[in-house]
Each structure stands twice: as structure tokens, then as C-alpha cells.
Amino acid sequence: MSELSIGKEEYLARRRRVVSEVEAQGARGMVLFGSTSIFYLTGFAFLPTERPAALILEPERASLFVPRLEQEHAEETAFVDLVRTYPEYPGERHPMRCLADFLEELGLGEGTLAADAPGYGSGWGYEGPPLDQLLSGVVIKLLPKLVERHRMIKSPQEVRLIRESARWGNLAHALLQEYSRPGATENEISLRASLEATQAMVRTLGPTFEPRGGEGASAGFRGQIGPNSALPHAITRNLRLREGDVLVTGASATVWGYGSELERTMFVGRPSPEQRKFFDLMLALQDLSFETIRPGIPCAEVDRAVRAFYDRHELWPYWRHHVGHALGLLGHEAPFFDIGDGTIIEPGMVFSVEPGLYVPGLGGFRHSDTLVITENGFELLTYYPRDLESLICG
Amino acid sequence: MSELSIGKEEYLARRRRVVSEVEAQGARGMVLFGSTSIFYLTGFAFLPTERPAALILEPERASLFVPRLEQEHAEETAFVDLVRTYPEYPGERHPMRCLADFLEELGLGEGTLAADAPGYGSGWGYEGPPLDQLLSGVVIKLLPKLVERHRMIKSPQEVRLIRESARWGNLAHALLQEYSRPGATENEISLRASLEATQAMVRTLGPTFEPRGGEGASAGFRGQIGPNSALPHAITRNLRLREGDVLVTGASATVWGYGSELERTMFVGRPSPEQRKFFDLMLALQDLSFETIRPGIPCAEVDRAVRAFYDRHELWPYWRHHVGHALGLLGHEAPFFDIGDGTIIEPGMVFSVEPGLYVPGLGGFRHSDTLVITENGFELLTYYPRDLESLICG
Numbered sequence: 001m002s003e004l005s006i007g008k009e010e011y012l013a014r015r016r017r018v019v020s021e022v023e024a025q026g027a028r029g030m031v032l033f034g035s036t037s038i039f040y041l042t043g044f045a046f047l048p049t050e051r052p053a054a055l056i057l058e059p060e061r062a063s064l065f066v067p068r069l070e071q072e073h074a075e076e077t078a079f080v081d082l083v084r085t086y087p088e089y090p091g092e093r094h095p096m097r098c099l100a101d102f103l104e105e106l107g108l109g110e111g112t113l114a115a116d117a118p119g120y121g122s123g124w125g126y127e128g129p130p131l132d133q134l135l136s137g138v139v140i141k142l143l144p145k146l147v148e149r150h151r152m153i154k155s156p157q158e159v160r161l162i163r164e165s166a167r168w169g170n171l172a173h174a175l176l177q178e179y180s181r182p183g184a185t186e187n188e189i190s191l192r193a194s195l196e197a198t199q200a201m202v203r204t205l206g207p208t209f210e211p212r213g214g215e216g217a218s219a220g221f222r223g224q225i226g227p228n229s230a231l232p233h234a235i236t237r238n239l240r241l242r243e244g245d246v247l248v249t250g251a252s253a254t255v256w257g258y259g260s261e262l263e264r265t266m267f268v269g270r271p272s273p274e275q276r277k278f279f280d281l282m283l284a285l286q287d288l289s290f291e292t293i294r295p296g297i298p299c300a301e302v303d304r305a306v307r308a309f310y311d312r313h314e315l316w317p318y319w320r321h322h323v324g325h326a327l328g329l330l331g332h333e334a335p336f337f338d339i340g341d342g343t344i345i346e347p348g349m350v351f352s353v354e355p356g357l358y359v360p361g362l363g364g365f366r367h368s369d370t371l372v373i374t375e376n377g378f379e380l381l382t383y384y385p386r387d388l389e390s391l392i393c394g
Numbered sequence: 395m396s397e398l399s400i401g402k403e404e405y406l407a408r409r410r411r412v413v414s415e416v417e418a419q420g421a422r423g424m425v426l427f428g429s430t431s432i433f434y435l436t437g438f439a440f441l442p443t444e445r446p447a448a449l450i451l452e453p454e455r456a457s458l459f460v461p462r463l464e465q466e467h468a469e470e471t472a473f474v475d476l477v478r479t480y481p482e483y484p485g486e487r488h489p490m491r492c493l494a495d496f497l498e499e500l501g502l503g504e505g506t507l508a509a510d511a512p513g514y515g516s517g518w519g520y521e522g523p524p525l526d527q528l529l530s531g532v533v534i535k536l537l538p539k540l541v542e543r544h545r546m547i548k549s550p551q552e553v554r555l556i557r558e559s560a561r562w563g564n565l566a567h568a569l570l571q572e573y574s575r576p577g578a579t580e581n582e583i584s585l586r587a588s589l590e591a592t593q594a595m596v597r598t599l600g601p602t603f604e605p606r607g608g609e610g611a612s613a614g615f616r617g618q619i620g621p622n623s624a625l626p627h628a629i630t631r632n633l634r635l636r637e638g639d640v641l642v643t644g645a646s647a648t649v650w651g652y653g654s655e656l657e658r659t660m661f662v663g664r665p666s667p668e669q670r671k672f673f674d675l676m677l678a679l680q681d682l683s684f685e686t687i688r689p690g691i692p693c694a695e696v697d698r699a700v701r702a703f704y705d706r707h708e709l710w711p712y713w714r715h716h717v718g719h720a721l722g723l724l725g726h727e728a729p730f731f732d733i734g735d736g737t738i739i740e741p742g743m744v745f746s747v748e749p750g751l752y753v754p755g756l757g758g759f760r761h762s763d764t765l766v767i768t769e770n771g772f773e774l775l776t777y778y779p780r781d782l783e784s785l786i787c788g
Contacts, residue, residue, distance in 0.1 A: 036517055047627045049726050050719070069626040069714040072754065088716050090734030121515075123430055125719065125728030127539060145521060187592045187610055195585035202579060202632045215614075215630045216581055231470075232463040233441045236609045238596045320463040322482050325444070325519065332443050334519030340484030360466065 002208045004164060005256045006043060006157060011079045015041055017150060019059050022114045027141050029058040030114035031103070031131065036329050037116055037147040038064070039257055044078035045212040046070055051089040052120035052128065054099055055080070056106065063106065065099055089126065096120065100134035110137040116144050152335065153348035154328060158258060159372050159381075162328065162350055166260040166370055166381040168253035172197035172219035173262055173384055176251065180393035182243045182268055186236060190220030201253060214254025224248035229265075229364035232320045232356060243269045243394070246363025257329050261352045262382045263368035266391045278318070278357050279388055282365035285309055285355040286386070289323050289337070293353065295373050299341040306355050307339065318357040326351050327370065349373045350381070396602045398558060399650050400437060400551060405473045409435055411544060413453050416508045421535050423452040424508040425497070425525065430723050431510060431541040432458070433651055438472035439606040440464055445483040446514035446522065448493055449474070450500065457500065459493055483520065490514065494528035504531040510538050546729065547742035548722060552652060553766050553775075556722065556744055560654040560764060560775040562647035566591035566613035567656055567778055570645065574787035576637045576662055580630060584614030595647060608648025618642035623659075623758035626714045626750060637663045637788070640757025645778075651723050655746045656776040657762035660785045672712070672751050673782050676759035679703055679749040680780070683717050683731070687747065689767050693735040700749050701733065712751040720745050721764065743767045744775070 018041065022030045032038055032055040035048040041055060042064060051067040063082040066074050067089065074083045086098035096119060103109060118130035118140070132140045154162065175193035198216030202209060223234035226245040241247070245268040252259045265279060285306055292305040306323050310316050323337035328350055335343035337351065349372070356366035367386055371378040385391065412435065416424045426432055426449040429442040435449060436458060445461040457476040460468050461483065468477045480492035490513060497503060512524035512534070526534045548556065569587035592610030596603060617628035620639040635641070639662040646653045659673060679700055686699040700717050704710050717731035722744055729737035731745065743766070750760030761780055765772040779785065 034517060045629055047629070049627075050728070050730070067715070073625045073627060088732060088734075090730065090732055092734055094734070123428060123542075124724055124726040125542070125730065127728070148517075148519070185593070185596060187596060188589070190609075191585060191589035191592060195582070195589060198581045198585060198632075199579070202581060209632070211630055211632070213629065215584075216632065220609075231467045233443075233467060235439055235441070235607065236605055238592075238603070238605070238610065321461070330518055332518040334444070334521070336444070336484065336519065338482060338484055340482075340486055340488070358463075 002210070004161065004205065004208050005210065008079050010155060010157060011041065011043060014150065015057055015062055018147060019057055021146060022057070022143070023059065025114065025141060025143070027112040027114040029056060029108055030143070031056050032116045032147065033120045034116050034147070040147060040151060040329060042078045042080050043212070044074055045257055046073065048122060050122055050124045050126045052095045052099065052126070054120070056103065056108070058106065058108070065102055067095070094128055096128045096131070096134055100131070103135060108138070109135060112139045112141055114141045114143045116147065118142065148334065151328060151333065152326060153346060154350050154372065155348070158328060159350065161255045161258040162260050162370065162372070163381050164255045165253045165258055166262065168197055168201045168217040169219070169251040169260050169262045170382065170384055171200060172217040172253065173249060173251035173264065176219040176249060177266060177393055180241060180247060180266060180268065182241055182394050185240050186221050186223070186225060186238045194218040194220070197253070210256060211254045212257045214259070217253035219249060219251035221247055221249055224364055227361055227363065230358045230360050230362065232358060232364060232366070241268050244272070246275055246365070247393070248364045248366055259327065259331065260370045260381060261327055261331070261368050262370065262384055263354060263366060264384060264391055265365045265367060266393050268394045270392065271388070274362060276388065278359055278362070278365045281313060281315065282355070282357050282367065283386065285357070286353060286367050289353045289355055293345065293371070294377050295345050295347050295375065297345055299335045299337050299343050299345060300339050302337040303339040315357060318359055320356060320358050323355045324352040324368070345373055347373050347375050396604070398555065398599065398602050399604065402473050404549060404551060405435065405437060408544065409451055409456055412541060413451055415540060416451070416537070417453065419508065419535060419537070421506040421508040423450060423502050424537070425450055426510045426541065427514045428510050428541070434541060434545060434723060436472045436474050437606070438468055439651055440467065442516060444516055444518045444520040446489045446493065446520070448514070450497065450502070452500065452502070459496055461489070488522055490522045490525070490528055494525070497529060502532070503529060506533045506535055508535045508537045510541065512536065542728065545722060545727065546720060547740060548744050548766065549742070552722060553744065555649045555652040556654050556764065556766070557775050558649045559647045559652055560656065562591055562595045562611040563613070563645040563654050563656045564776065564778055565594060566611040566647065567643060567645035567658065570613035570643060571660060571787055574635060574641060574660060574662065576635055576788050579634050580615050580617070580619060580632050588612040588614070591647070604650060605648045606651045608653070611647035613643060613645035615641055615643055618758055621755055621757065624752045624754050624756065626752060626758060626760070635662050638666070640669055640759070641787070642758045642760055653721065653725065654764045654775055655721055655725070655762050656764065656778055657748060657760055658778060658785055659759045659761060660787050662788045664786065665782070668756060670782065672753055672756070672759045675707060675709065676749070676751050676761065677780065679751070680747060680761050683747045683749055687739065687765070688771050689739050689741050689769065691739055693729045693731050693737050693739060694733050696731040697733040709751060712753055714750060714752050717749045718746040718762070739767055741767050741769050
């Protein structure tokens with residue numbers, strides 16, 4: 001087992017935890033259709049398409065059900081006991097019927113079976129019946145959030161992978177900043193930074209590094225350049241950087257499926273007094289978040305403290321979103337630093353911290369850092385400079 | 395309206411078509427949660443997250459329901475009559491309750507309402523009730539495939555965008571081939587080719603070009619290098635190219651959300667006689683597909699003809715998947731050139747054609763071309779050389 005992977009023992013422990021909860025709910029096993037859950041429980045990273053895939057967990061066996069085109073790939077990379085294939089979708093026999101046959105064969109054709117969804121779902125042209133229409137003797141118990149809930153607390157090895165991701169995100173971001181000059185276009189900067197950071201990552205880590213999803217390190221702007229940076233979720237427009245632009249960046253890297261989140265507000269040339277004012281306020285918002293975050297309190301409390309700052313400084317016209325979100329295998333995961341999220345913060349949770357200010361016409365102001373909750377507080381996993389002077393480009 | 399976009403009239407026509415079908419089914423309007431459908435009907439390209447988004451279509455009005463952070467972005471880029479926002483997810487009031495309030499306000503709080511899904515769905519930490527739990531006076535009629543069905547036949551302008559995508563995919567692929575030499579690593583080749591092709595695309599098209607999703611042009615291998623090319627859906631491993639490797643490539647570009655598909659089997663140095671044999675057979679399979687495809691026949695007939703070739707030449711050990719799929723806004727769309735798909739091929743459908751042969755230990759052999767069905771046959775939108783001599787690298 002490589003240092004930069006999840007080992008077989010951890011996959012087995014994850015599955016035991018799922019199975020024991022499923023058994024406690026009176027089910028004999030669980031069928032999982034979600035590709036993130038399948039990866040989390042087997043290490044099998046694949047391209048979800050119109051072709052259904054499913055993981056079947058029983059107390060003593062984990063079986064992967066995949067289209068024929070994934071057989072060798074699954075046999076080589078998935079930690080499971082059994083790989084069963086069906087020919088193709090839609091095929092001569094619908095894959096969901098093949099799955100029902102397989103479940104009968106496994107002895108799961110009667111009693112209660114847990115599932116994360118009624119059936120397979122995909123926008124990529126898939127159509128098919130739910131499982132309970134095909135297995136008349138079976139009661140399906142839907143547990144759509146069970147694995148997602150387990151994913152909330154990261155193991156030491158998961159934190160290790162996210163920490164590694166943060167290192168290469170840092171490099172990609174440093175290159176992004178270096179190449180951010182007036183006249184350069186968005187993609188020219190971001191693709192060059194991503195290319196060079198990925199190269200360095202691959203050469204440094206050597207064969208111990210497997211991305212398992214993603215391609216390596218990346219950094220970019222996602223369209224948040226100049227006045228467009230005032231749109232928190234802009235999309236790429238390939239704008240050209242100009243003197244006086246505010247930039248909002250993002251950088252990450254994929255390590256065995258895990259990512260991190262690093263975002264910075266940067267300036268092309270010297271910021272205006274107005275830009276400086278909002279930058280300082282944004283920094284104060286993030287500092288206040290850091291002062292508030294600790295284990296044992298509800299996520300909502302972080303948002304509440306930050307919202308009080310918006311109140312005090314009359315910043316509501318510039319508010320657009322909550323303070324942060326969990327992350328790991330996905331870019332956003334539950335829970336959220338949001339006034340509506342009562343989840344108690346626990347050691348092992350990994351969050352982004354990114355309160356923002358968005359000023360139409362002037363720009364967006366947001367840093368995002370990734371941290372892991374510890375027994376007594378938290379540890380920052382990202383470490384790119386946060387101060388204004390360090391974030392001037394060009 | 396730019397030449398490389400979908401104009402307001404086409405969006406209005408698409409919506410009229412949806413509304414008239416919905417009315418014919420006795421519903422007073424339709425709620426759409428799917429981000430592809432929202433883009434198809436409004437031009438609003440956004441990042442789907444934990445935060446619900448919905449489009450509400452009525453006979454005389456199209457309203458977009460989005461989180462606060464998307465307000466300016468939606469107002470600027472969506473062709474709709476009304477943008478309504480809610481503060482945040484999970485928020486103090488659940489966004490689905492805010493949506494129910496909004497539907498009541500629109501006068502849709504009673505009668506029958508069509509929807510593409512029972513409620514919003516996202517793996518990114520979202521949790522929430524279905525619409526019918528919140529609107530007790532409303533009957534929800536699920537029409538999950540309505541818009542997907544409309545998307546099957548591309549308009550002349552959609553074909554124009556896919557054709558433009560194919561041009562820049564071609565450039566990215568040409569650069570990919572040029573940089574494919576023994577000793578180079580996967581990402582170094584693919585990121586460099588993607589960077590340079592995107593630069594050329596942006597500089598050539600100028601401000602008429604908006605990707606609306608994606609970043610421009612790209613080309614790569616997705617891990618299909620050497621023996622790994624025998625896995626049809628391998629994922630990136632950052633392998634180093636070696637003399638004698640078979641490569642399976644992929645290239646595309648995003649133009650106003652639309653893509654194309656170009657894939658080639660290439661060789662690092664001269665192929666072995668065994669490699670040459672499988673390349674020739676693959677080419678014959680693709681030629682046979684082209685000879686079969688025409689409007690008026692079922693999609694299944696294409697797969698059936700190709701399958702007969704696998705029979706005749708005893709190629710079943712190397713078969714892994716059907717002949718192709720529709721595409722456009724998504725990488726794979728229905729219908730499929732698959733023995734189980736009885737959909738009649740119609741003018742305006744756009745398909746990939748990509749029968750493959752996968753030989754464990756030796757490599758994968760697959761070309762994919764994109765074509766549009768015409769009144770009498772089809773027109774190829776991709777035009778990269780297909781012959782072996784043109785596909786030798788290094």
C-alpha cells in the first residue's frame with residue numbers, strides 16, 4: 001500500500017460500519033448506486049455514464065456490478081470480493097434486470113434490502129425501473145444519507161491525503177500568481193500554472209501518486225476577473241487581465257480522489273483605497289470565523305458570529321453566501337457553516353472557511369482556506385499567504 | 395446575438411414546445427430542477443451545488459429560482475422573464491419552502507404541475523423534501539424525460555456550435571499527436587495541447603466566443619496508454635509514453651455549452667503486426683457503421699450490423715461496448731447505437747460512432763467520430779485523419 005492511498009483495511013472498516021448500521025435497521029445488505037459512495041467503499045474510481053453500476057454489501061461480501069467495459073478496470077483497482085458484469089446499456093436485457101438476477105443469486109431476493117436510491121440515476125441518457133419493481137419479494141429501505149454521514153469525519157489517512165492535496169494546490173496557486181500579469185488571458189495563466197504544478201507533482205511523488213479522479217494539480221479563476229469577480233460562482237469567460245482588476249482564484253489537487261480548497265483575492269497592480277477597504281473587511285471576516293470555529297459547537301454558530309459582523313459593519317449589500325462547507329471526495333460536502341445547519345462540529349471534519357464580500361462593479365473579496373477540526377480547535381491545511389502585500393500581481 | 399450562441403428566439407421556441415406538451419398533459423406549468431435542462435431552456439450556465447435551482451415555465455412566463463449568490467449572474471446571462479432568489483442553503487428557511495412560496499405567488503399553488511424530478515437532487519451535501527410535500531393543493535406530474543427527448547434533435551444552430559467544437563477539438567488533437575513522443579508523460583502532453591489549442595481558439599474567435607461551461611479546447615488520453623488503453627474507461631494515471639505503446643485519445647471543445655467527440659487510436663513508433671491487424675479490424679468496424687447509419691432505421695440496427703462483424707471475425711473476446719451514443723450538451727446522451735435501443739434515427743440527431751476492440755496486454759483500438767444525421771444519410775463533423783500511417787507518433 002502506497003503512502004498516498006487508502007489501504008484495504010480502511011476500506012474493510014468503512015464497509016463493516018455500513019453493514020452494521022444496515023443490519024441494525026433489519027436489512028440483510030445494501031445496494032449503493034452513487035459513484036462517490038462506491039469509490040469511498042471500494043477505491044474504484046470510474047466514469048459514471050448511462051451504464052448503471054452498483055455495489056452490493058453483505059456482512060461477509062462486497063460485490064461490484066458493472067458494465068462489461070469496466071470489468072478489467074474494476075478487477076484491477078477495486079477492493080472487492082467479486083466483480084459481476086452485464087453486457088451493456090440498454091442492451092438486450094436491461095441492466096437493472098441483470099442486477100435483480102444477481103441479487104437473487106446472492107440470496108438477497110427476499111427480506112429487507114437497504115439502498116441509497118430507488119434505482120440507478122444518470123442524466124446521461126439513462127432510463128430504467130426502480131429496484132423494488134424488479135424484486136417483488138424484497139422490501140427496499142432507502143438510506144440515501146448513510147454513507148454521506150460516514151464521510152463527514154475524516155480518518156487520519158484521509159486528512160493525510162487532503163494535506164498532500166493542499167501542498168500541490170499551493171504550488172499551482174504560486175504559479176498562477178506568478179503568471180497573472182496585465183494582458184494575459186485567463187486560460188493562458190490557469191492552464192500553464194496547472195500544467196507546471198501537475199508536472200512537478202508527478203515528478204516529485206513518482207509512482208506513489210495515483211490521482212484516482214482528476215488529473216493532478218490545478219489553479220484558475222473560473223471567470224472571477226475584474227468586475228466579474230463580484231459573481232461568486234462566475235464561469236470561465238477567458239477574460240484578459242487588466243491593471244486594477246480584483247481576482248478571485250481557486251487551486252486544488254486530486255490525491256487518491258481527495259481534494260482541498262485554496263482561494264485568494266489578488267490584485268493586478270496596486271489596489272484602490274476602496275478595494276483595500278473591502279479586502280481588509282474580508283480578512284476580518286475570515287479571522288472572526290477562525291476565532292469561532294471549534295469542536296463541540298453547532299456549525300450554525302460560526303455563521304451566526306460572522307453574520308453579526310455583517311450587521312455591525314453594514315455589509316449586507318455585499319453578502320452572498322454562508323461561511324463554508326465540508327469537503328473531501330467532493331468539492332462541497334455536508335455539513336455547512338450556515339445558520340440553518342445544527343450539526344455539531346467534531347474532530348476529523350474538514351471544512352472550507354470563506355466568508356466573502358461582493359461589490360458590484362468593484363470586485364469580489366474572498367479567501368478560502370481548508371482546515372481540519374482537532375480535539376481542541378483546528379489545524380489549517382492550506383498555508384498560502386493571506387495578507388494584501390503578498391497578493392499583488394503583475 | 396453572436397454567431398456562436400443560441401439566440402433568444404430559439405430559447406423561446408424551446409420553451410413553447412415544453413409548455414405546449416405540459417398543457418396537453420393537463421398541467422399549468424413545469425418546474426425543472428436539472429441543470430442541463432435549465433441551461434437548454436434559458437442559456438444560464440452555472441455550477442450546480444448544494445443550493446437548489448429551478449426553472450418555472452408557464453405559458454407566458456419563465457422564472458428562474460436561484461440562491462442569492464447567483465442573482466447578478468442569472469440576471470446577466472439567463473434569457474428569462476424573472477429571477478427570484480432565496481438567501482442560502484440550508485438557510486433559516488429551507489430553499490424548497492421558499493420555492494413553494496414562490497409557486498403559490500405565481501398562482502401555481504393548486505391544480506397540476508409538471509416537474510422533471512420529485513425535488514432538487516445533489517450529491518453535494520443537499521437534503522430536502524419533495525415538492526408535493528410542500529404544496530398540498532398540487533398534483534405533481536413527473537415528466538423526467540421530456541426535455542431530454544426534445545434535446546435529441548439538434549437545430550441547425552446547435553449543429554453549427556457542435557461543428558465549431560469539432561474544429562477546435564481537431565486542433566487540440568493535432569497538437570496532442572505532435573507532442574506524443576517516447577518519454578513524455580500523459581499530463582505534460584495533454585495539458586500543453588489543451589493550453590495551446592484553447593489559446594488559439596480564444597484568439598481566433600475573439601469576443602464572439604463564450605464557452606458557457608468548460609474552458610475551451612482539450613485533448614488527452616484519460617489513462618489509455620500502452621496496455622492500459624485496453625481499458626475503454628481508464629482514468630488518468632500520468633503514465634510515460636514508451637516506444638510500441640498503443641494510445642487511445644480524446645479531444646473536444648466547448649462552444650456555448652456544446653461539445654463534439656473525436657477519438658483516435660495512435661501508435662508510438664511503428665505498430666507491431668498484431669497491433670496493425672487490430673487497427674485494421676477496428677477501421678473496418680467503423681466503416682461498416684458508417685455504411686449502416688441512415689435516417690429511418692432503428693438505432694439497434696447499427697449495433698446489429700456491427701455485431702455481425704464481431705461474429706464473422708470471431709472478435710467477441712475484444713468487444714466491450716455499443717457502437718455509439720448521441721451527444722451535444724452532455725458527453726453521452728440518448729439514443730444509443732445499441733441492440734436494445736429501438737429509437738428511429740432522425741435528421742438532426744448527432745452521434746458518436748466508435749466501435750472498439752480491446753486486447754488485454756496489447757492495447758485498445760477505437761476511433762470516435764461525430765456525425766449529424768441528414769435527410770439522406772449523415773455528415774461527418776469531425777475530420778481528423780483515420781488511416782494508420784497518419785496516426786504514428788514520435
